[in-house]
Amino acid sequence: xxxxxxxxxxxxxxxxxxxLFLFTIAHDPLRIIILIAGAFFWLVSLLLSSLIWFIAVKxxxxxxxxxxxxxLIFGVMFSVLLQEAFRFLYYKLLRxxxxxxxxxxxxxxxxxxxxxxxxxxxxxxxxxxGAFSMINLLADALGPGTVGIHGDSQLYFLTSAFMTMxxxxxxxxxxxxxxxxxxxxxxxxxxxxxxxxLAVSGSTFCNPLYxxxxxxxxxxxxxxxxxxYVLSGGSAQNLRRFLLCLRSGASPxxxx
Numbered sequence: 001x002x003x004x005x006x007x008x009x010x011x012x013x014x015x016x017x018x019x020l021f022l023f024t025i026a027h028d029p030l031r032i033i034i035l036i037a038g039a040f041f042w043l044v045s046l047l048l049s050s051l052i053w054f055i056a057v058k059x060x061x062x063x064x065x066x067x068x069x070x071x072l073i074f075g076v077m078f079s080v081l082l083q084e085a086f087r088f089l090y091y092k093l094l095r096x097x098x099x100x101x102x103x104x105x106x107x108x109x110x111x112x113x114x115x116x117x118x119x120x121x122x123x124x125x126x127x128x129x130g131a132f133s134m135i136n137l138l139a140d141a142l143g144p145g146t147v148g149i150h151g152d153s154q155l156y157f158l159t160s161a162f163m164t165m166x167x168x169x170x171x172x173x174x175x176x177x178x179x180x181x182x183x184x185x186x187x188x189x190x191x192x193x194x195x196x197x198l199a200v201s202g203s204t205f206c207n208p209l210y211x212x213x214x215x216x217x218x219x220x221x222x223x224x225x226x227x228x229y230v231l232s233g234g235s236a237q238n239l240r241r242f243l244l245c246l247r248s249g250a251s252p253x254x255x256x
Contacts, residue, residue: 002141002142002143002144003142005141005157006138006141006142008158008161009134009137009138009141009157009158009160009161010134010138010161012158012161012162012164012165013130013133013134013160013161013162013164013165013168014127014130014134014164014165014168015165016165016168016169017123017126017127017130017165017168017169020123020172021035021123021127024119025120025123028112030111030112031112031116031120034094034112034117034120034121034124035120035121035123035124035127036124037090037093037121037124038090038120038121038122038123038124038125038128038175039124039125039127039128040128041086041087041089041090041124041125042083042086042124042125042128042129043128044086045079045082045083045085045086046079046083046132048082049075049078049079049082049083050075050079052075052078053071053074053075053078053079056071056074056075057071073205076201076202076204076205077198077201077202079201080194080197080198080201081194083125083197084178084190084193084194084197087121087125087174087175087178088178088182088190090121091118091121091178091179091182094114094117094121095114098110098112098114098117114179114183115176115179115180115232117179118175118176118178118179118180119172119175119176121175121179122171122172122173122174122175122176123168123171123172123175125171125172125174125175126167126168126169126170126171126172127168129167129168129171130164130165130167130168133160133163133164133167134160134161134164137157137160141157155210156208159207159210159214162214163204163213163214163217166200166214166217166218166221167200167217169221169225170196170197170200170217170220170221170224172228173221173224173225173227173228174193174196174197174224176228176231176232177189177190177192177193177224177227177228177231178190178193180231181193196220196223196224199216199220200216200217200220203216203217
């Protein structure tokens with residue numbers, strides 16, 4: 001049973017992201033480099049925020065429960081802000097990289113657009129975030145033990161897997177929105193990403209009332225996905241054509 005939980009939660013959390021990687025990133029070495037660098041930037045932001053939270057906890061009274069809860073909330077919110085700050089730093093780095101690629105290119109064009117970079121960087125942020133969210137849980141899922149034997153929720157591993165999946169998708173969409181806002185100086189788009197990130201992270205404090213965190217997160221994911229789709233040049237007409245091609249079994253054709 002523990003093995004089934006392990007593989008089930010692994011495929012729920014990382015299956016869709018693995019599909020994105022295999023079909024849209026793995027064939028291009030440059031995209032793989034951008035993904036790994038994005039994951040590294042997220043990791044550095046986590047290390048810095050964890051260090052600050054650790055210092056704050058050690059400098060406080062461990063017996064003061066309200067203070068410790070306040071420090072936990074502070075740590076989560078500070079970590080979100082630091083992640084978005086590093087997303088901005090990564091955007092600046094990739095902008096410089098595009099200028100270098102254009103200078104080296106024979107035709108004066110970059111082999112990858114800023115929109116594609118935003119998508120790949122978002123996947124990198126999401127994969128590293130998901131890995132740190134689930135790695136310890138997956139290790140515990142292998143047992144020994146029985147989930148909920150002391151009266152706790154038996155859905156803990158399952159809801160954690162679904163939360164990890166939505167966070168990976170959200171980071172992907174947030175990357176597109178954030179880079180578009182930076183590229184066109186639409187600062188409200190950047191602020192929207194920060195607010196959504198704070199809202200999703202704050203909703204996890206509703207656990208173990210999992211409905212209070214999963215439902216808002218998935219609603220925000222749908223909103224961010226639609227917004228990112230529009231900013232990437234998508235339209236209702238394109239979506240309708242794609243669905244009609246799927247229904248008829250024909251392959252979508254690129255316009256000339």
